[in-house]
Amino acid sequence: MTELPSQESAETENVRGLLEEVLREFDELGPDTEPLQVELLASEILGEWWEAGDDLAAELIDFAAAAPEPERLVAPLAVLRSLAGTEEQRAAAGLALEKLGRDEPAWAGRLNQVTVGDCWRTADVYGDASSVLCVFGEGEGAHGLLVSIGYAIHGGWADEAVIVEAPDEVVAEMHTQAAESGGLITCERISPGRAHQLLADAFVGTELQDEPEITDDYVRFRALAQARLRVLPEPEPVDPPQVLSTEDQAEIIDEFFRSTADVADTEAARVCVLRLIEFGVEHDPRRPLRVGPDKLASFVDYVDDGDVALTEEQDEVLPEVLAAWARWGASRDGLSEEATESLLEAVDDRLYERDLEGESTMDAYLDGLEDLDEQSVAELLERRRFAVPEVVTELGGEEVELDPSDPEQRRLLALAEHPEFQDSLAEDDLDEDGFLRLAAYSTLVDQLWDGEPAEVWRAARRLRDKGLDRDQVLEELAKVLEERLAPGEEDELEFDIDEYCQALDELG
Incomplete structure (x- = not known):
């Protein structure tokens, strides 16, 4: 087994483990493995790195110079030479491979060496969505790259990309979809240059987002899809964005x-x-x-x-x-x-x-209140929406709608506004300062929701009238409360209500 250079940090130990897993996966490839199968394996690995925000390609390339068993690095370096995400990494992988001076697998020189076939596009008549299929290779070895593109936001972006093994069947499905759409979907053959332009723009639109809503297939096939784009002819020029003065x-x-x-x-x-x-x-x-x-x-x-x-x-x-x-x-x-x-x-x-x-x-914001006149309803909604502006948050990786009238659910909505403390809360190692800040904030939200003490909302409105935004207002109010919180019985926090209200009256 290859021994990676020892480092003292836990982070380095983690990288060592990840690289060793990669080497083991490439050890299982035979010299006669089909290039597409190698590419699919590599694309999945590169996708996992990309999704985790931790591209280990550079570490793997650097490791090649000091590897005790350099023969194990030949296969992954050959893959990175073709599929790495940047031109610099591809060049560095090629240089590292040359320095190793080892024989390459038979499949190495055939990676991303494919002919370009027909390209097809379906699109709705509104311009909201499109699917682009590019066929590569011929006969039984033909495969396709199918990408779904949405144009509602971000100037167009890809949310799904998949390698398909039977592109002819996909083309038939695209024609059927258009024929059965009642004129709402079109299907047409497009030039490879046009396909390149559409796909390149779509991938840029996805990559520019901090947290794009993409499928698992997008992650899995992303690296191979972008490699296939480099095989296509140069993108065709398109009209520039419209400038509206x-x-x-x-x-x-x-x-x-x-x-x-x-x-x-x-x-x-x-x-x-x-x-x-x-x-x-x-x-x-x-x-x-x-x-x-x-x-x-x-x-x-x-x-x-x-x-x-x-x-x-x-x-x-x-x-x-x-x-x-x-x-x-x-x-x-x-x-x-x-x-x-x-x-x-x-x-x-x-x-x-x-x-x-x-x-x-x-209904949630007006819970428990009846027979209010129109002005009272408006004032109550203004206060409670200031306290809890959103009723949807993310829990367990899924968006959920919570009831702000329920104290526990309201507390979850309040804490969701402080993601910087969520990891510490989950691991139960929140420090005292963080605990006091969150306690002050969640208590403040409850006070604003209930309208008690009334001094809280009056102070909030004064600060808002001075030009402070909601976050700044809450920060100022929370400071006043946090400075007065003290441990009470049974580990509860207490504060002097009269002193607190007086400080609020002096605020702003």
Whole structure:
């Protein structure tokens, strides 16, 4: 067994173990293994490294110079020479392989040496989604790269990539899907250069995201997919992003209101249209005014998540503006009557879901309160939404909706806003300062929710009126409480309520 150079740190020991696992997997490859099978193994390993944010390719290349059993490094270095993620790593792996001076497996010179066949694309008529298939090789050795691309946000990005063993069957399925779509999906053969452009842009869109929502197949086949892109001809040029000046945007808004009688031309409605244009410029720069079910649903998601800012008045007119914008955009895009009807139905469905979500959330925020007048309801919602702005959080890797009226669930929502302490909480090794800070914060959220003591909300409003955002306000309030927390009976924390309220009155 190869002995990796000993290092004292636990991190280095972990790297040693991971590299040894890789070497063992490559030890099992025979000299006559098919190149595609080698590539699939390597792609899975590289995908695991990428997903973990710990690319060990550089460590493996560096280790080659001092390996006691250099023959074990030949196979992985040959793979990295073809499939490593950067040109620098591929070159470094090739140089390390030359320095070893060992015979390479028969498959080494055939990695990523494939002919390019036909390329196909399906797309919906709205421009929301597309699938691209590139065929490589011939006869029984032919395989395909199939990539799913969404264009609703991020300028287009790939959420799935898979190597398929029977590309002819996939092509047949693509044609069938288009034929049975009622004119909503097209299927066409495209040039390899066009396919290269579409796929390269899509992969960039994915890689630029901090936490893209991708499938396991994307991770598994990512390295091999990107290697296959290097076999394709140069990408075909495409139109640059549209630049819409402030004057252009104002003209578009004027044109929209001149062309539709469904929405009153008010300041609130104009802001909604402006936000739709801005959303398109940011997330769909080549076709910022394009309308599609996924794109408009994503806009609503961004509004609900607070990433697109609307006042309460603007939010009230959003449903009618969104429906009119969809109808107007469909006409601009030349969509068929069937496509337009399907689009409007999708918008109605999303708005209906939003109403249900709003009613559910409203019930939670108004829990236990009856016979309030309109002004009291508005004031209570303002306070409680300040205390708990989101009812959806991530638990166990899944998004869940919690009930803020339940103290325990409200505490989970409060703690979710402090991810920097979550690992320590899970391992039960939170230090005293961290414990006091979280205790102050969760107690503060409870006080704001209950409206007791009243001094808390009054202080919060004063600080907010001075221009502090919510995080800054909570930080100032938490400091006041944290400074007054002291151990009480049975390990509980206590504070003097009168002293606390006086300090709050002096704040801001």
